[in-house]
Amino acid sequence: MLRYPQLVAAVLLTLLAAPVSAGASLSAAPAARAATRVRRASVDALVRCLKRDEAAASAPTAEKALKLALRAAQAEAMLDGGGALGEAERAAIADAALSVAALRGRYDYWLGNALGSLAAGSAVPTGPALPLSAAGELCIPTAARAECLLALRAAEAAFAMAGARCESAAEARVAAAEAAREWLGDAALALFDSASLLDSSAEVQAGVRLACSEALVRELENGAWPDEPVDRLCAQHSLPRWLLQHWLESEPIAGLGVGALPDRLQSPGAQQLGALQLSVLEALASSQNYRASLTLRANTLVCSRQQLLDSLAADGVRALPSSLSAWGVLLPDGRPATERGGGLQNLRAWAAGMCEAQDEGSQLIALATAAARGECVLDLCAGNGGKTLALAAMMLGAPGTTNTGAGASPFEASRAREQPDSLVGTPDSIVPLAESAGLLVAYDIVGARLQQLQGRLTRACVPPGLVHIVKDGAELIALARGMPNGGFDCVLVDAPCSSNGVLRRHPSLRWELHETDCRVALPAVQLSLLEQAVSLLRPGGRVVYATCALSRWENEEVASAFERRFEQAEPLPFEAGEDGEAKGGMPPPLDDLQLCARAGGGSEGAGAGVDAREVTNSAHRGGREQRPSGRRERPAHFRWLLPHVHGTDGFFIARWRRRDS
Numbered sequence: 157m158l159r160y161p162q163l164v165a166a167v168l169l170t171l172l173a174a175p176v177s178a179g180a181s182l183s184a185a186p187a188a189r190a191a192t193r194v195r196r197a198s199v200d201a202l203v204r205c206l207k208r209d210e211a212a213a214s215a216p217t218a219e220k221a222l223k224l225a226l227r228a229a230q231a232e233a234m235l236d237g238g239g240a241l242g243e244a245e246r247a248a249i250a251d252a253a254l255s256v257a258a259l260r261g262r263y264d265y266w267l268g269n270a271l272g273s274l275a276a277g278s279a280v281p282t283g284p285a286l287p288l289s290a291a292g293e294l295c296i297p298t299a300a301r302a303e304c305l306l307a308l309r310a311a312e313a314a315f316a317m318a319g320a321r322c323e324s325a326a327e328a329r330v331a332a333a334e335a336a337r338e339w340l341g342d343a344a345l346a347l348f349d350s351a352s353l354l355d356s357s358a359e360v361q362a363g364v365r366l367a368c369s370e371a372l373v374r375e376l377e378n379g380a381w382p383d384e385p386v387d388r389l390c391a392q393h394s395l396p397r398w399l400l401q402h403w404l405e406s407e408p409i410a411g412l413g414v415g416a417l418p419d420r421l422q423s424p425g426a427q428q429l430g431a432l433q434l435s436v437l438e439a440l441a442s443s444q445n446y447r448a449s450l451t452l453r454a455n456t457l458v459c460s461r462q463q464l465l466d467s468l469a470a471d472g473v474r475a476l477p478s479s480l481s482a483w484g485v486l487l488p489d490g491r492p493a494t495e496r497g498g499g500l501q502n503l504r505a506w507a508a509g510m511c512e513a514q515d516e517g518s519q520l521i522a523l524a525t526a527a528a529r530g531e532c533v534l535d536l537c538a539g540n541g542g543k544t545l546a547l548a549a550m551m552l553g554a555p556g557t558t559n560t561g562a563g564a565s566p567f568e569a570s571r572a573r574e575q576p577d578s579l580v581g582t583p584d585s586i587v588p589l590a591e592s593a594g595l596l597v598a599y600d601i602v603g604a605r606l607q608q609l610q611g612r613l614t615r616a617c618v619p620p621g622l623v624h625i626v627k628d629g630a631e632l633i634a635l636a637r638g639m640p641n642g643g644f645d646c647v648l649v650d651a652p653c654s655s656n657g658v659l660r661r662h663p664s665l666r667w668e669l670h671e672t673d674c675r676v677a678l679p680a681v682q683l684s685l686l687e688q689a690v691s692l693l694r695p696g697g698r699v700v701y702a703t704c705a706l707s708r709w710e711n712e713e714v715a716s717a718f719e720r721r722f723e724q725a726e727p728l729p730f731e732a733g734e735d736g737e738a739k740g741g742m743p744p745p746l747d748d749l750q751l752c753a754r755a756g757g758g759s760e761g762a763g764a765g766v767d768a769r770e771v772t773n774s775a776h777r778g779g780r781e782q783r784p785s786g787r788r789e790r791p792a793h794f795r796w797l798l799p800h801v802h803g804t805d806g807f808f809i810a811r812w813r814r815r816d817s
Contacts, residue, residue, distance in 0.1 A: 193232075199302050208667070266376050297347065302343075304340070307340050332376070389438055406712070452513060453519050457617045515805045520809070524742060529593055534599065536599055646693075651685050678709070679710055702807060725812040726814070
């Protein structure tokens with residue numbers, strides 16, 4: 157897997173070097189013009205995004221800033237007669253802007269050090285002490301900062317490519333300086349000039365720009381990081397300090413500790429941290445800077461997973477069965493390209509409704525419900541309906557198998573089941589459905605999120621009558637009260653959360669999170685949703701709680717508060733087979749050995765040289781978890797999914813059963 161800067165290096169260097177082959181999207185414009193358009197639009201997108209750091213409430217997110225910059229670049233390209241932006245140009249702009257949006261903490265650290273070491277006595281404000289303050293930003297002009305950060309990204313990518321080509325250090329340094337120079341415009345040159353960083357004898361603009369790029373590359377090449385362990389990880393992996401601190405204090409990392417952590421890690425408090433904790437934290441932090449895998453869910457209403465794999469192979473798409481979900485199919489090469497064009501929508505399997513794009517961890521959340529034919533199931537926070545579709549497949553057949561009859565088309569076979577063609581949300585209409593395939597209710601407090609669901613149900617060949625879309629809370633309560641058993645058999649609460657487990661899919665999200673929201677506001681909403689869920693359950697019914705956050709505030713503490721408040725909520729453990737293998741669609745519980753296996757001892761600094769086998773040699777024997785004394789037990793009805801361990805996004809899942817009494 158490639159990090160963001162290395163991923164785009166080849167594209168950008170191609171743009172800066174020579175025209176592409178005939179027929180390609182850039183063939184209509186000279187390479188120099190294309191490179192200029194890429195640089196200009198990338199800086200524009202990043203400037204728009206960085207304005208959020210200046211407390212501009214109306215400033216867009218990185219993704220929105222990119223859209224605005226692409227729109228402006230397209231209009232400018234048409235006005236100057238250069239032709240519309242090509243696909244390769246748009247991809248290069250997106251990758252440059254989004255990679256820096258994610259990694260700007262690292263680049264800010266290098267830029268701040270360069271200015272701080274070379275601008276002694278100058279009037280340039282360097283802001284709070286680096287690597288990152290609570291705001292985590294440098295106090296320099298936004299345009300200058302954007303150009304410098306993009307230059308550092310280009311230099312880092314050039315260093316990586318030079319290393320891959322086994323070039324000498326001197327050759328790599330020259331390549332990095334040349335790559336950085338292309339991104340330094342007037343704003344960056346003015347910054348360096350005001351900082352007295354330039355040789356006053358420089359007489360030509362090219363020489364001035366090269367001097368600037370060399371100043372940045374020297375800092376990058378030094379490879380010096382902060383001594384304090386958490387500060388080092390902040391700078392290296394470009395993450396807010398409060399978030400790394402919180403991950404340390406949350407399961408499953410906190411369970412590796414030797415005692416309570418200090419409220420705020422300051423030296424010598426950092427000395428209390430175990431090297432093993434920091435090693436695992438580093439692996440988790442590093443995983444947030446890799447591109448997330450593209451995973452499909454085989455729609456078992458239409459085909460088996462093997463049939464999906466065969467269809468993808470026929471389209472020339474490399475695909476592999478996933479290791480956790482019985483539905484999952486991994487596309488290791490990312491976004492597919494076929495003779496009909498790029499993207500999932502051009503796949504024959506997609507057109508036939510054979511698959512949906514869904515992370516494997518998200519598939520496991522649906523599987524955790526154990527939804528079955530004949531049950532009444534509620535997806536309480538359905539959103540655009542991804543998990544609703546997975547639940548529908550579970551209720552119409554066993555996961556991982558095809559549900560279509562021989563000789564009939566998938567849609568005809570599903571329609572042939574004895575179900576009414578429509579469902580009116582009244583108690584009388586529920587009984588016959590519950591006696592056949594069941595009833596699946598999709599609800600979201602923001603009704604607009606459900607607008608796309610009906611179309612998705614049709615494409616996925618979900619028969620009419622199974623899924624009932626509810627947008628009104630009063631209607632939902634009436635449905636539950638009118639059910640034969642007094643409520644739903646199962647309620648899934650895929651709660652709104654900070655989403656800090658999916659940072660690799662949302663480049664700038666790490667800088668948009670607020671600690672207060674994660675600590676106070678979101679947990680209050682999540683606990684309220686669990687309260688609502690249990691009130692809609694029948695006695696003996698199941699409730700599954702899930703977030704895409706790695707946060708004790710949103711996970712363990714919400715779950716524990718729910719259990720204290722509702723004594724009728726009985727933990728419903730996840731099963732594990734012999735020797736801890738997966739059972740019932742859920743991976744085995746994390747033990748210390750598995751958690752640390754991907755950490756690899758960390759890099760230089762805290763965690764280096766730690767052998768997880770020595771630390772955890774007694775943690776897993778005979779297929780049973782025997783955690784060393786002093787380490788917290790992880791409840792059997794809790795599960796964590798981690799990017800660096802499972803390859804999924806980061807998720808937390810818990811489930812309970814409502815006691816009959």
